[in-house]
Amino acid sequence: MNDYIFMFFPYITLLVFVLGVVIRIRAWAKSPQPGKMTLFPATQGTEVPGVIKEALFFPSLFKGDKTLWSFSWIFHATLALIFIGHIRVFTDFPALWAALNINADNMSATSGGIAGILVMATLILLLFRRFFVGRVREISNLADYFALVLVLAVIITGNMMRFSGHHFDLELTRAYFSSMLTFSFSAMVVPADTIFRAHFLLVQLLFVYIPFSKILHFGGIFFTQTLVKQS
Amino acid sequence: MGNGENITGQELHEKVVESVTAIKNGPKVLNLYMDVCARCGTCAEVCPVYQGEPTELRNPVVRSDFIRGIYKKYTTTSGKLLGSMVGASDFDGDMKKWVDSFYECTGCRRCATYCPFGIDNSVITRKGRAIADATGYTPDTMKKVVQTSLDTCNTDGASPEAFKASIDFLEEEMKDEHGVDIKIPVDVVGAEYFYVPPSGDVLVNPEATTGIAKVFYVLGMQDKWTMSSKCFDGANYGLFTGNDGHMKADNKPYVEEAKRFGAKYMFMGECGHAYRIMKMMMEKGKWWGDLPFKVINCMEWTADRIKEGKLEFDKSKNPMPVTYHDPCNFGRSCGIVEDPRVILEAACEDFRDMTPNRGENWCCGGGGGLSAMDDIRDFRMKVSSVKKMEQVKATGAKYVATACSNCKRQFMQLIESHNADFAVGGVHDMLSRSILINGKAAERVDWEG
Amino acid sequence: MTKKEPNSITFKCGKTYLLDDQGFLNPPDQWDEKFAKCMAREQGIWEELTDQHWQIINYLRKKFTKEHVVPVVVLACADNKLRLSDLRFLFPTGYHRGACRIAGINYDFMYESNYWLTYETSTMPRVDHSVTPRGYLSDFDTWNERFAELIIREWKLPQGLTDRHREIITFMREFYTKNKSIPNVFEACKSTNLDIKELIELFPDGYHRGVCRISGLPFF
Ligand code: SF4
Numbered sequence: 026m027n028d029y030i031f032m033f034f035p036y037i038t039l040l041v042f043v044l045g046v047v048i049r050i051r052a053w054a055k056s057p058q059p060g061k062m063t064l065f066p067a068t069q070g071t072e073v074p075g076v077i078k079e080a081l082f083f084p085s086l087f088k089g090d091k092t093l094w095s096f097s098w099i100f101h102a103t104l105a106l107i108f109i110g111h112i113r114v115f116t117d118f119p120a121l122w123a124a125l126n127i128n129a130d131n132m133s134a135t136s137g138g139i140a141g142i143l144v145m146a147t148l149i150l151l152l153f154r155r156f157f158v159g160r161v162r163e164i165s166n167l168a169d170y171f172a173l174v175l176v177l178a179v180i181i182t183g184n185m186m187r188f189s190g191h192h193f194d195l196e197l198t199r200a201y202f203s204s205m206l207t208f209s210f211s212a213m214v215v216p217a218d219t220i221f222r223a224h225f226l227l228v229q230l231l232f233v234y235i236p237f238s239k240i241l242h243f244g245g246i247f248f249t250q251t252l253v254k255q256s
Numbered sequence: 257m258g259n260g261e262n263i264t265g266q267e268l269h270e271k272v273v274e275s276v277t278a279i280k281n282g283p284k285v286l287n288l289y290m291d292v293c294a295r296c297g298t299c300a301e302v303c304p305v306y307q308g309e310p311t312e313l314r315n316p317v318v319r320s321d322f323i324r325g326i327y328k329k330y331t332t333t334s335g336k337l338l339g340s341m342v343g344a345s346d347f348d349g350d351m352k353k354w355v356d357s358f359y360e361c362t363g364c365r366r367c368a369t370y371c372p373f374g375i376d377n378s379v380i381t382r383k384g385r386a387i388a389d390a391t392g393y394t395p396d397t398m399k400k401v402v403q404t405s406l407d408t409c410n411t412d413g414a415s416p417e418a419f420k421a422s423i424d425f426l427e428e429e430m431k432d433e434h435g436v437d438i439k440i441p442v443d444v445v446g447a448e449y450f451y452v453p454p455s456g457d458v459l460v461n462p463e464a465t466t467g468i469a470k471v472f473y474v475l476g477m478q479d480k481w482t483m484s485s486k487c488f489d490g491a492n493y494g495l496f497t498g499n500d501g502h503m504k505a506d507n508k509p510y511v512e513e514a515k516r517f518g519a520k521y522m523f524m525g526e527c528g529h530a531y532r533i534m535k536m537m538m539e540k541g542k543w544w545g546d547l548p549f550k551v552i553n554c555m556e557w558t559a560d561r562i563k564e565g566k567l568e569f570d571k572s573k574n575p576m577p578v579t580y581h582d583p584c585n586f587g588r589s590c591g592i593v594e595d596p597r598v599i600l601e602a603a604c605e606d607f608r609d610m611t612p613n614r615g616e617n618w619c620c621g622g623g624g625g626l627s628a629m630d631d632i633r634d635f636r637m638k639v640s641s642v643k644k645m646e647q648v649k650a651t652g653a654k655y656v657a658t659a660c661s662n663c664k665r666q667f668m669q670l671i672e673s674h675n676a677d678f679a680v681g682g683v684h685d686m687l688s689r690s691i692l693i694n695g696k697a698a699e700r701v702d703w704e705g
Numbered sequence: 706m707t708k709k710e711p712n713s714i715t716f717k718c719g720k721t722y723l724l725d726d727q728g729f730l731n732p733p734d735q736w737d738e739k740f741a742k743c744m745a746r747e748q749g750i751w752e753e754l755t756d757q758h759w760q761i762i763n764y765l766r767k768k769f770t771k772e773h774v775v776p777v778v779v780l781a782c783a784d785n786k787l788r789l790s791d792l793r794f795l796f797p798t799g800y801h802r803g804a805c806r807i808a809g810i811n812y813d814f815m816y817e818s819n820y821w822l823t824y825e826t827s828t829m830p831r832v833d834h835s836v837t838p839r840g841y842l843s844d845f846d847t848w849n850e851r852f853a854e855l856i857i858r859e860w861k862l863p864q865g866l867t868d869r870h871r872e873i874i875t876f877m878r879e880f881y882t883k884n885k886s887i888p889n890v891f892e893a894c895k896s897t898n899l900d901i902k903e904l905i906e907l908f909p910d911g912y913h914r915g916v917c918r919i920s921g922l923p924f925f
């Protein structure tokens with residue numbers, strides 16, 4: 026029974042996530058916008074680079090709150106790195122590693138390890154902020170704490186796999202995902218590792234939650250920033 | 257304050273929910289703002305009101321959540337299912353709290369400048385005020401100003417006769433100052449420039465208008481511009497009460513008047529929100545379709561003439577340290593930031609900038625129409641203006657020039673209630689005092705120092 | 706001008722009037738000529754009210770009591786054939802805060818009849834005496850109480866110009882007239898029975914920038 030959850034839930038998760046995000050973004054894109062919302066200084070033609078800069082480096086936030094900017098930027102940047110790093114769980118690029126002449130496992134152990142710690146530390150700082158900074162506490166509701174705690178749980182379980190000393194079977198996991206990608210259910214073996222299972226379940230919960238929550242701000246930023254940047 | 261006496265709790269609730277759910281089919285900006293906020297608290301950090309005195313109800317997000325919560329509860333599946341888990345909440349029936357809170361946001365858009373997503377809480381504020389307006393809760397002062405303006409086309413309720421008498425007076429005034437006949441043309445069909453100031457710049461602090469008349473005179477363009485004896489007040493409080501219908505109704509006569517004159521330029525005076533409505537909303541939003549004229553602003557126009565070297569000044573007429581307060585609607589919302597500085601640098605001996613300035617300037621604390629509301633005078637004097645006063649004091653300026661009647665009123669009261677040692681006035685006021693006409697600046701006795 | 710309580714004012718002549726919270730006469734029917742005269746001093750008009758002052762005051766009273774309006778400043782000037790700068794000279798604290806206040810129009814009426822009126826931006830005159838760059842009176846003989854009041858305003862002393870100030874200033878001016886020199890601080894304190902604590906209280910800028918400057922003595 027347990028295994029079935031891990032066989033079919035991921036598809037549902039993905040479906041909910043993709044559909045949810047698409048529906049939300051479509052609604053945003055479709056809604057009419059009479060009049061301009063431009064915030065100056067804004068110069069003609071800098072709209073697209075401006076929005077991309079905002080999405081990558083948060084310059085507005087940097088001007089407004091440097092402490093938050095450092096927590097937040099490190100958090101998001103490492104999160105993005107970790108996201109990219111996870112590609113190795115699905116597939117590997119031996120040719121690339123050979124060309125670059127590095128030991129992929131070692132590299133992923135160090136960079137992934139550092140990123141894991143960093144992301145956890147900054148997230149905890151962000152959580153602390155919610156508790157202890159007056160103006161943030163005032164605006165924090167259950168949903169805000171829930172999102173943070175959920176992501177924290179994902180990160181902690183992820184870090185546990187790396188740091189708790191128990192062996193994480195990369196090969197087995199990779200096989201599991203590749204049979205999932207090819208829909209070969211008969212050959213699918215779900216790794217028995219409980220920490221992995223917890224991590225994966227939490228990730229799925231997170232992904233299902235995203236379209237219904239403020240975490241969708243990663244998509245929204247392109248729209249909201251375009252509104253104030255276009256001249 | 258309007259108390260919505262004609263509405264029961266039940267109706268009120270329905271009305272509120274109905275207006276909030278209408279956001280779903282409304283403009284993009286509100287839809288986005290309902291969903292996107294990451295609740296990081298940066299807006300509170302930069303909000304003049306919250307920084308003046310932080311209380312929970314003054315936190316921009318708490319205020320915006322009045323509406324966001326209802327929106328989540330009634331329009332999103334997650335809100336219906338998960339309730340407060342996703343931040344959904346119901347209207348608690350306390351419209352008075354709404355009004356108090358929404359009329360404590362100055363609509364300065366400073367939050368949007370620093371918010372990582374560019375979320376402009378003033379848009380939500382305006383929505384909140386619109387709901388208050390629809391249920392009859394708009395504060396009485398606001399209601400009255402809007403009504404006067406709709407009835408008479410100006411917020412003063414002044415008649416065309418009174419206006420003409422004032423113009424005659426101003427022409428005499430300029431004759432006294434310069435010894436030549438400087439005209440302020442009224443109702444001239446065929447003029448290229450149709451000048452639309454705030455009525456205060458004619459009836460109460462007229463030096464901005466005389467300044468502009470002098471510029472036209474020096475350029476030899478006396479017959480190229482005109483004012484209207486009916487439409488001489490660009491102020492439009494529909495922006496502040498959130499009522500789009502009123503805003504457009506108030507705007508329409510001006511567009512028609514410009515068309516009647518066959519003007520090429522709608523020449524906006526020193527009024528921040530009037531220019532913003534004309535430029536960013538009416539013109540860009542195509543309220544009345546394609547227009548036969550362009551909306552421009554007196555400051556950018558004068559500044560261009562100065563850059564061309566066509567105007568000369570006797571700076572010693574303005575020897576005191578002068579600073580410029582960027583009205584939020586001119587600076588952040590319309591990008592008119594360099595032009596007033598060009599004028600002031602040319603017209604004054606000692607121009608100093610405040611920090612931060614331009615698009616990052618602190619609001620005077622009277623934005624969003626608040627400056628007209630004396631029932632919240634204490635709030636304006638002691639809370640929303642704290643940052644501004646610090647800024648002005650730090651420059652040591654003795655004269656704060658600003659291009660907005662609302663800002664001027666706020667400053668005037670600030671000077672009074674803080675016993676502060678500076679004066680306030682317009683940008684063209686400074687020009688009017690020092691511009692050379694036939695090689696001579698105005699002969700005037702300066703009682704302000 | 707001796708005693709000031711939040712919502713009433715007692716002038717030197719001993720008469721008390723009720724004011725609104727903005728310092729305007731309210732209720733308005735208390736108005737009499739005495740009020741105008743005393744309030745004028747509060748509004749920076751140190752000399753007697755002239756005919757020109759009375760012309761404006763009577764004009765405003767007529768508009769207010771008979772026609773129930775307050776004209777905007779430009780129209781008030783036009784009706785009285787005055788230049789704006791004349792009006793500013795006549796009423797240094799401005800049209801609405803000076804002239805209308807003296808004419809006994811209450812704030813709420815003005816606000817309700819037209820809130821724009823209260824936009825008018827002229828203020829208290831800062832310099833109507835010629836002063837040196839350091840703020841000392843250029844000409845010893847042009848000193849008057851108005852100059853002292855201006856400096857007191859600069860110091861933001863809550864009690865304003867007191868009789869004690871006047872006493873000390875008189876001593877300083879007499880000493881200077883007689884000896885053509887400035888008394889040193891000890892002489893001054895001794896002759897006026899002034900101790901350091903009181904000196905700082907009355908003249909927060911100290912002896913030179915405080916006592917000497919307010920007395921109109923030149924800077925050496
Ligand atoms: S700064 Fe922007 S994202 Fe952050 S809480 Fe304020 S509105 Fe929300």
Ligand code: SF4
Binds near residue numbers: 303316378
């Ligand atoms: S618009 Fe201005 S006053 Fe209103 S919430 Fe934003 S920063 Fe604060």
